[in-house]
Every structure is written in structure tokens, then in C-alpha cells.
Amino acid sequence: MIPAAFDYIAPTTVDEAVRALAAGGEDAKVMAGGQSLIPVLRMRLAAPTLVVDLSGLTELTGVHDDGDSLRIGAMTTHYEVQRDPLVREHARLLCLATDTVADPQVRHRGTFGGSLAHADPAGDLLAPALALDAVMVCAGPSGTREVPAAQFFLDYFTTALAPDELLTHVKVPKLTGWGAHYEKFNRVAQAWSIVAVAAAVQVSGGRITAARVGLTNMASTPVRARGVEEALVGQEATAEAITAAATHAAEGVDPPSDNNADADYRSHLARVLTERAVTAAVSA
Structure with a gap:
């Protein structure tokens, strides 16, 4: 499909871009790399009156x-x-x-x-x-x-x-010296995540001293798996401790159900992928 007609501006400074957005109001759209916006324009899922292209900034x-x-x-x-x-x-x-x-x-x-x-x-x-x-x-x-x-x-x-x-x-x-891993589950290569887990772990003397765990596509926004983080800190970096902590991955989260996975399956994936991600981060 062909996008609906719109005005186009390519500012050369941030101030110029901000002024353009202010003038365009809620009908203006920002284009960075265009990898998300251009398909949406072509399918006419969005019809802005102004596109502000940031590629020159x-x-x-x-x-x-x-x-x-x-x-x-x-x-x-x-x-x-x-x-x-x-x-x-x-x-x-x-x-x-x-x-x-x-x-x-x-x-x-x-x-x-x-x-x-x-x-x-x-x-x-x-x-x-x-x-x-x-x-x-x-x-x-x-x-x-x-x-x-x-x-x-x-x-x-x-x-x-x-x-x-x-x-x-x-x-x-900066999390210098921390182990990290991103574990992603999708149906085909290069596809969006059905569920993914971002883990960063600090280990000292064989014991986990700090942990950060984020979940992808388990809610309408990214979420922190706080229960996992709390269960990991202070524990020895063993497979048993990581497995036990991973059981908390879906706590307090209301995952969506769609054509890719229902909520229960996403909760299961979160626990499995959290165990894998933390294990890999500890070993990194």
C-alpha cells in the first residue's frame, strides 16, 4: 500500500526538531531508522500530517x-x-x-x-x-x-x-565485570520474542552479590522479576539456587494470551528462560 500524504521535515538540530514537533502537534511522527514507522505508514495504521526525520542529527x-x-x-x-x-x-x-x-x-x-x-x-x-x-x-x-x-x-x-x-x-x-545473558524464545529466527529474559549477575567468591532480571513480552511493558532477584542475592552460584530462584519469575505478572502463546505457557517460558539466562550469566 501507499502511505497517506504527509509533510516532511529533516531538521539539523535538536531544537529545530522539537519546534517542528510542537508545531505538528499530536499528528506529527518522529522517524529515526524507520524500521517500525515505515511499515506502519504503508499499511495506513498511522496517518500523520507531519514526519520529522532525525537521520541528520x-x-x-x-x-x-x-x-x-x-x-x-x-x-x-x-x-x-x-x-x-x-x-x-x-x-x-x-x-x-x-x-x-x-x-x-x-x-x-x-x-x-x-x-x-x-x-x-x-x-x-x-x-x-x-x-x-x-x-x-x-x-x-x-x-x-x-x-x-x-x-x-x-x-x-x-x-x-x-x-x-x-x-x-x-x-x-556501568555494570563492569558483571556476567550477562539474554535468552530469547521465538518461533522462527529473526522474529519477535514470544518471551525473553535479560539477566545481569555479579558474583564474588562463588556467591551472588547482585542480580538484575528483566522480562520481555510478559506484560504491556517490560517488567523486572524482583522475586528472582531477591531469591538470588546472597546465594551460592549453584544450579540448585538458580533453579529455586527461577520459580519466582512469573510472580506478580499478568502475561497476555495471543496467537503465539497463552498466558500459562508464557509463565512457564519465563521460569525456564530465567533459569537458562541466569545460569549463563553466572558462567560468563
């Missing part, structure tokens, strides 16, 4: 060391995140999750910030961002503000971004 690209955290530009491609040495050293979970996103073509065009702002609960970067306690830096007419990942994802395809705001950067606290 080079100030929103790259990974930078900010001391205790990494600062990742929203327009940094998945490929760049996956290959960046700072991300590999200090936020390895992001590398592992990004490696599962779609296919090489999408990873070369799609962007880190675009995926987060799109907020598809089956997307592979939301749960890792939540597990890593990432902070979203948003720019709007009133300036910039920071929104923790736990407050950023509100519902299906819905974030805390206002219509006239842009996600410009993401701050990711």
Missing part, C-alpha cells in the same frame, strides 16, 4: 563514557551499539540483546533510541534497559528532563514522552 549518535555511566545517543544504530567496546565492557547485556534484534539489515538501519521510544513490549531492548536501570534523556520546548526506565514505559507502544518531546540520549549505569 549526528549529535544524537555514538557511545560516550560519562564516568559512572555510558551515554548512548538515541540515533546510534543497533549495529554500532552491538560493536561498541565501551558497551561490551560496561553494559554487555545490551550487546547480547542487540545481537538478537531482527536481521543484519535492520540492525544497520534501526536505532537504539527508536526501539525504546517505539515501546513494543516484544522488542528486545526494553527489558535490558529496565534491568540496567537506564535513564532516558528527553528534550522538549521547556528543556531536557531525565526519566528512569521504570517510569518511561507506560503501556503498549506508549511512553512518558510528550508529543513535543524527543528521546535524545540514554544513560546506562
Whole structure:
């Protein structure tokens, strides 16, 4: 299909982009890599009057060391995140999750910030961002503000971004030396996650001293498996301890039922994949 007619602007600065969004109102759409927006436009599931193309905003690209955290530009491609040495050293979970996103073509065009702002609960970067306690830096007419990942994802395809705001950067606290793993279950290669688990674990002297576990596609937003984290901390890094902790994976979660899986099956997958992800993270 052919998209409905719309106006198009390609700003060269963040301020220009924010002004364009403010002028366009709720009928304006932001295009980053275009991997999500363009198919939606072609199917006419969205009919914006204005598309603001961010591809010229080079100030929103790259990974930078900010001391205790990494600062990742929203327009940094998945490929760049996956290959960046700072991300590999200090936020390895992001590398592992990004490696599962779609296919090489999408990873070369799609962007880190675009995926987060799109907020598809089956997307592979939301749960890792939540597990890593990432902070979203948003720019709007009133300036910039920071929104923790736990407050950023509100519902299906819905974030805390206002219509006239842009996600410009993401701050990711460093977890240097932590083991990490992203365990994904899907029906065919390159497909969306039916369920996935993002795990980061710190082990000292054979004992788990800290744990972060995020779940993908178990609710309308990514969720933290707090019960698993609490059950892991202080335990010896043994198979028995990990198996016991994984039984808490679906606690307090109301997973959806759809054509891919019903709620009970998703709960089962969450427990199985959590055990696998934590086991791999401990061994990493």
C-alpha cells in the first residue's frame, strides 16, 4: 500500500526538531531508522500530517563514557551499539540483546533510541534497559528532563514522552565485570520474542552479590522479576539456587494470551528462560 500524504521535515538540530514537533502537534511522527514507522505508514495504521526525520542529527549518535555511566545517543544504530567496546565492557547485556534484534539489515538501519521510544513490549531492548536501570534523556520546548526506565514505559507502544518531546540520549549505569545473558524464545529466527529474559549477575567468591532480571513480552511493558532477584542475592552460584530462584519469575505478572502463546505457557517460558539466562550469566 501507499502511505497517506504527509509533510516532511529533516531538521539539523535538536531544537529545530522539537519546534517542528510542537508545531505538528499530536499528528506529527518522529522517524529515526524507520524500521517500525515505515511499515506502519504503508499499511495506513498511522496517518500523520507531519514526519520529522532525525537521520541528520549526528549529535544524537555514538557511545560516550560519562564516568559512572555510558551515554548512548538515541540515533546510534543497533549495529554500532552491538560493536561498541565501551558497551561490551560496561553494559554487555545490551550487546547480547542487540545481537538478537531482527536481521543484519535492520540492525544497520534501526536505532537504539527508536526501539525504546517505539515501546513494543516484544522488542528486545526494553527489558535490558529496565534491568540496567537506564535513564532516558528527553528534550522538549521547556528543556531536557531525565526519566528512569521504570517510569518511561507506560503501556503498549506508549511512553512518558510528550508529543513535543524527543528521546535524545540514554544513560546506562556501568555494570563492569558483571556476567550477562539474554535468552530469547521465538518461533522462527529473526522474529519477535514470544518471551525473553535479560539477566545481569555479579558474583564474588562463588556467591551472588547482585542480580538484575528483566522480562520481555510478559506484560504491556517490560517488567523486572524482583522475586528472582531477591531469591538470588546472597546465594551460592549453584544450579540448585538458580533453579529455586527461577520459580519466582512469573510472580506478580499478568502475561497476555495471543496467537503465539497463552498466558500459562508464557509463565512457564519465563521460569525456564530465567533459569537458562541466569545460569549463563553466572558462567560468563
